[in-house]
Amino acid sequence: MKPILVFLSVQDGRIKRSSLEAMTRAREVASEQGADLHAALLGSKSSELATEASNHGATTIYLLSDPVFDSHLNAPVIAGLEAVIRKSDPRLLVMASTEAVKDVLGSLSVRLDAAVLPDVASFDVAGEEVVCQRPVMAAKMLATTHSSHSLVIVSVRSGSYEATPSPVDATVETVPFVFDAADLGLTIREIVSSAGNTVDLSEARVVVAAGRGVRDEAGRDLVLELASITGAAIGASRAVVETGLFPATAQIGQTGKVVSPDLYFAVGISGAIQHVAGMANSRIIVAINKDADAPIFDVATYGIVGDCFNILPLLNAELKKALA
Numbered sequence: 283m284k285p286i287l288v289f290l291s292v293q294d295g296r297i298k299r300s301s302l303e304a305m306t307r308a309r310e311v312a313s314e315q316g317a318d319l320h321a322a323l324l325g326s327k328s329s330e331l332a333t334e335a336s337n338h339g340a341t342t343i344y345l346l347s348d349p350v351f352d353s354h355l356n357a358p359v360i361a362g363l364e365a366v367i368r369k370s371d372p373r374l375l376v377m378a379s380t381e382a383v384k385d386v387l388g389s390l391s392v393r394l395d396a397a398v399l400p401d402v403a404s405f406d407v408a409g410e411e412v413v414c415q416r417p418v419m420a421a422k423m424l425a426t427t428h429s430s431h432s433l434v435i436v437s438v439r440s441g442s443y444e445a446t447p448s449p450v451d452a453t454v455e456t457v458p459f460v461f462d463a464a465d466l467g468l469t470i471r472e473i474v475s476s477a478g479n480t481v482d483l484s485e486a487r488v489v490v491a492a493g494r495g496v497r498d499e500a501g502r503d504l505v506l507e508l509a510s511i512t513g514a515a516i517g518a519s520r521a522v523v524e525t526g527l528f529p530a531t532a533q534i535g536q537t538g539k540v541v542s543p544d545l546y547f548a549v550g551i552s553g554a555i556q557h558v559a560g561m562a563n564s565r566i567i568v569a570i571n572k573d574a575d576a577p578i579f580d581v582a583t584y585g586i587v588g589d590c591f592n593i594l595p596l597l598n599a600e601l602k603k604a605l606a
């Protein structure tokens with residue numbers, strides 16, 4: 283089989299965990315199919331990350347070291363990936379299903395005449411077909427999607443696989459790339475992080491999420507304190523985003539972000555399927571809810587039945603002592 287190419291998304295100078303998860307699965311599939319595993323790194327510091335790519339199994343790494351990629355704009359990424367694909371000539375292009383990837387998938391598939399299987403929970407190659415499973419109906423069901431197109435792009439939901447290293451010797455190739463800034467339809471003047479969320483929600487190892495049970499500013503302060511003690515990113519149910527207690531960027535679920543942390547605190551969240559769709563891949567779920575019959579306890583690893591206004595001060599004080 284022709285190679286499998288993995289596009290490695292970079293944020294704050296590091297390869298995203300979700301990209302390394304997708305790469306780990308791509309490595310398994312490549313090995314089963316006797317195919318080479320290639321990686322694409324785009325960004326001004328891409329050369330510094332080549333070792334991490336080879337540590338995860340890429341035998342050929344294509345670098346495009348232009349600062350234009352640091353602008354978070356989609357046009358250079360599409361042009362850059364086109365240049366890599368011409369070199370790599372892959373059967374399958376694998377990416378993590380990040381916000382930036384969602385932004386380029388459509389245009390890229392048209393430019394490359396490629397089939398796209400987006401936002402999948404698993405992927406495989408069976409004969410001529412790329413076969414994927416994709417959560418649908420608020421993740422209540424898995425749909426099997428497949429394509430025998432000559433080039434297939436899959437984007438993989440974070441938390442679908444575990445990232446594990448497997449170091450190899452790699453060839454690193456710098457791909458010549460010239461992008462005329464005049465071709466940019468728009469420019470970004472400033473990137474402002476959303477207030478209070480210093481940790482990227484979709485990549486976070488710990489998430490503290492608040493629901494309607496958190497009620498008001500006093501409840502929010504307790505949640506923010508728990509997040510600060512545990513170094514967590516802050517999430518929210520749609521109910522508290524709609525009341526304005528938490529920003530829309532914090533929403534987790536079917537119409538919000540998909541997260542897959544090691545530890546997820548659900549505080550005053552009932553566990554509606556639309557919320558669970560965004561957090562069910564969390565490794566350990568701790569639910570705090572005063573209703574012992576709340577559906578969140580069906581997915582929780584640990585459940586604390588009680589009023590979060592009583593539990594959070596105790597939990598925060600104990601965690602502060604334990605983590606000091």
Ligand SMILES: Cc1cc2nc3c(=O)[nH]c(=O)nc-3n(C[C@H](O)[C@H](O)[C@H](O)COP(=O)(O)OP(=O)(O)OC[C@H]3O[C@@H](n4cnc5c(N)ncnc54)[C@H](O)[C@@H]3O)c2cc1C
Binds near residue numbers: 492493522550572
């Ligand atoms: C098309 C569609 C898309 C949607 N997308 C999303 C989405 O992406 N994300 C999302 O979250 N929702 C989404 N929803 C909304 C979803 O159906 C629920 O309405 C929402 O998740 C409920 O939020 P909640 O759990 O905070 O509130 P509620 O369901 O009202 O639950 C509040 C919980 O807090 C508990 N509680 C109350 N007081 C306390 C206290 N003092 N201490 C402890 N526990 C307490 C209650 O027992 C209850 O279980 C969507 C809905 C639709 C129709």
